[in-house]
Amino acid sequence: MKRVEQILDTQLQSEIDTFTRTHLLRDRVQRIDEGEGESRVGLVTRRRRHYLDVPIPSYRKAITRLLLSDHNLSIEHLRYPGRYRAAAPRDLRLCRFCRAAVEDEAHALLVCTGHDKLAILRRDFLRDIRGPVGGFERKRSADRPYEFLKRLLSLRAITGRLARFVADVFDVYDGCARYIPAALYLPAP
Structure with a gap:
């Protein structure tokens, strides 16, 4: 066995x-x-991972969707062709708000400044975790958000707050139409 x-x-x-x-x-x-x-x-x-113990179902689902890349961010949805468009190469899966970078998990949660609500959510989240995650400012780097996100995901002390933040950010992205570059649209038959 x-x-x-x-x-x-x-x-x-x-x-x-x-x-x-x-x-x-x-x-x-x-x-x-x-x-x-x-x-x-x-x-x-x-x-059994600690994020599965988040008591609020919508938050638990949001953090699970994040970890399994089962979310509405362009990094996933533009990976596959649509009805009238081709699949997008990674560099064309741009953020629907800032259009300055790929709309992936780290960008959406930790970097994007193209939507006021995102900035407020991020500011409040980082303020709330300052106590449980002492010295995180040194670990947070604008050019390495992916590593910082993985670090946040590993910390049991902030799992509930992180799950709420993820759910709130996903709601902001879900409330706005995705940016699809014109080059991806297929010619009419």
Whole structure:
């Protein structure tokens, strides 16, 4: 049975490491109890994760959608062709608000300044986590938002607040039409 579990873990980890949509699930380490007070930090594939304990269903769903890339951001929705448009290369999946960068998870949550409500939500979120995540200003870098997002996702102390922030940001993006570059539209038959 132990060998079957090892094979399962290896296969699952391989899929997480290679699928495009599971990029936020990669390299997740966790403290592993080894009995008798011993523990170590290691890569764990099959574990109940702390974000699944968020008590408000809409927040729990939002953070799960973020982690599984099952959201309404252009990075995912323009990956595939639409009825009258071609699939967009990554560099053309631009933010619907600022149109200055790819509309991916890190940009939407931590960078975009093209919508006033996003800036307010981000300011309030960063203020609220200042206590539980001491010194995060040093870890937050404008040119490395993806690494900072992965760090935030790993912190149990802020999971509920992060989930609420993610849900609120997704609501802002869901409330505005996606930007689709004219070059993607297919010619009329």
